[in-house]
Amino acid sequence: MRSTARLWLVVLLSLTLVLALGAVGFAQEEDMAALEKKTADEAFAKADKGNPDPSWQGKKFTIAVLASGPRGSISGPYYFWRPYFEQLTGATYEIAEIPFGEFQAKIFTDLATGQGMYDAITGPMFFMGDYIANDWIIPIDKYFDDPRMPKWDRDSIAEPIRNLLQFGDNWYAFNNDHDGMVIYYRRDLFTDPKWQAAFKEEYGYDFPLPPRTWQELLDVAKFFNGKDWNGDGKADYGITMHLKVGEQGFFNYLALAASFVVNPAPGDDPTKVTRYHNVFWFDPETMEPLINSPGHVRALELMIELVNAGPRAMLGWGLAEAWDVFLRGDAAMCFTFGDVGTLSQDPRQSAIRGLQGVVAIPGSTEVYDLETKQWKKLDQPNFVANESGASWSPVISKYSKNPDLVAYLCSLLATPEINHWNVAWGWTGVDPGTTYDFLPPFGTASIDDYVQTGYDPQDVTEFLNAYLEMWFDYPLSLPYLRIPGTADYIESLDIHLSEALSGQVSAQEALNRTAQDWERITNRLGRQSQLELYREAIGYTGQ
Amino acid sequence: MANRTSDKDRSRILFIAPAIIWLLTFTLFPLLYSLYLSLHGSRFLRVTHFVGLENYRMVLTDYRFWQAFRVTLIFVVSNVAATTILGLLLALLFNHPIKGIRLFRTLSTIPLFAAPVAIGYICMIIFYEEGGPINNLLITLGMNGINWISDPFWAKVAVCLADVWQWTPFAFLVLLAALQSVPDELYEAAALDTVSSWQTFIHITLPMIRHALVTVVLLRTVEAFKIFDIPFSLTNGGPGLATRTLTFNVYTTGLRDQNLGEATAIAFLLVIVMLSVTFVFFRIYRSQYE
16 A cells, blocks of 8 residues: 555656646746747847838749748748748748758759749859859849848858859848858867877877868867767767768868869969969869869778768668767767857757867868969978858849848848848858857957857857858858859769768769769850859969 | 432531540640641740751750650569569459458558659658668668668669559559459369369469560559659659659759740650550560460
8 A cells, every 4th residue: 555655656746747847848948938029029120121112012023042030040030030021021932942952953944934922032152153044043242222121231241142242343242151161079078188189190290270281170070980989878979970972072072172272372362373383173263174074083082981980871871860960979070060069059969069069160281282283291281171061042033023121131131130130040050250150359249149049159159260260260261152053063073972981982083083074064055164163162363 | 319328427526526625635635746846946945946856966965854754664574573573462362252342442542642743742851861661660670771762772772662552552452453353163174183272273263364464564664664753752853863764864964944845755755755665564464465
């Protein structure tokens, strides 16, 4: 009898505990939702709203975005800010969500056939070459001084990203997302004297904290790979990446290869584009691919070694799977976009909040000189910033029936207050890239903007400073490919990278195949016209 | 008399007309238009100029076409063989009065009604290399996990398994129906002659279900040549080109690369291959049958 009563007591106490925990969790969620709404209202109140045209009332348009749902990356903000837009204009919009793998096919089909299903497209910026060459989108400069439009700060955007939004003398895309790749690492692990000593013993030099060259990074990844450093009884990984073919693994390669290939120009201006300097994709005189040149080959060889310092399964992983391994604490490093900086702060999916370090993309101590056809040894690493990623930004279709109304929405979301709110609330997938996202003394953001949304102060400081350093301090940047057929060129590279990384062919053979494909694509699209657009896209004047 | 005949003819024509119009509109016209496209250049879904057989030349000199062709053939041979053999084995097993056979038959059709894309996504979970159910089971049994998606060989196996899982019930149902139509007297006579089970199968069962078997093989072959959804959703054609099929190539060339000329050329080459296989198959079958 007594034991039955005791049993009931245990059950009752357990239930009470579960309910109490649930209530606390629910209350926290409620608090966050209320805070989110409060800060959004404040941002909205402060943002410039222009003077919405009364004739817009009752109108409706469609915007195509990456399919991630109402609380997902890139698509989320469009759902979130819709009521605010409706309140201002009396108009509304539909959100057409398109999966990454189908994005190009759907958008290009719509634009090429002139159906005009999508008034605006928040797409990857590597579509820009096709947009421009086919005259599919409209320039947006005329809206900058339009009194109806909210004002946004173009000068505050990091230069590499700012360049992506323009083509020739015109602006075509509105400020939104700012993608680039960095290295995330486990700060607790890297600063542990035990591991530092073991590393020195194994590799013969001090633990690089953090790794600033690719060779150092490779050594660190190898060192931690296969060791049970988190004490869960299983071997852990050195590094994780997302390398499934057809996904976004090629961005990892581009970010890695940049410092082996992009050679600074001699003289006063290291950023000057010549035939042999600051080029990455093609020879700007002949349009011959550079993709199988020695710099690229060595970069891919290093990437193959990096793959061996992580789970082989990553060859079949998209973003979520690769991030998950790092977030749950099973990988020492993660080589990816800005999203992890945010996701790591969410205790529902991350075990590493407060333990995360971030470093700007490493450099290489050697770079291949296309002019002398020799490797150049450098005293300091060749640091090359990357805009690797889609930098999802809205453009207006020339078939849009309401381009001014569309421009109003895009301008509103580009205002510093709303754009920064999106960055601070990381679930939006909008990554930092403007001076108002970064911390003083360089930037104007307050660390409280981030801490109140759940960021650990040191995590977010490292996160923001890594991007700040890469985009504002690095002397060179990887030229983005923005010519017609970019998606074809990229698809070919993606396939052959996958072949090399999965051990089907050597690095040289994979890149030779890529070069062969690229020649076919160039010939099909017209070598001369491609050459002219390529020169314009990278700013090559032939001098 | 003449009037009545022409009225009859008119009625016939009226009855046949919808079918003919349907056929012309939705089969013949697209076919001819595709042929037209395959002989023209295109840029961003716009037809440019007549190029003769240039698109075919480009396709046939592209190693990606041959790689996709090889992968497709692997899937056709392995998937058709596995589906037919498994379907036949299951049909033989269930061609007995078993309790609950109706329920099993109904349940067994479920994979047939599942969308292949959904199957692909479900298999992503099943074949997940880091903690997926199959690898977990293997590791629990003391074995190593398999690189289902990241290894070129195992990625093909994963696609095959998903496809076979979906189509085996089709073969099972058709062959079970065929088995149940074989007269019992034949088996009774064989039993009187004390023929072994194997000989009964070879000399009685197999000849009696031959037509159904041919139907299964033929329909499955045509379906297997068209395999697209499962590799698309499960492996994205990778790693590299390891699971990229011809139909996958048509999709990427036509809709991603916006190159309709080469895409339709690949599609026509696929049709030619399929027709050739079907023709040869029927020739062999007819010669044996006659």
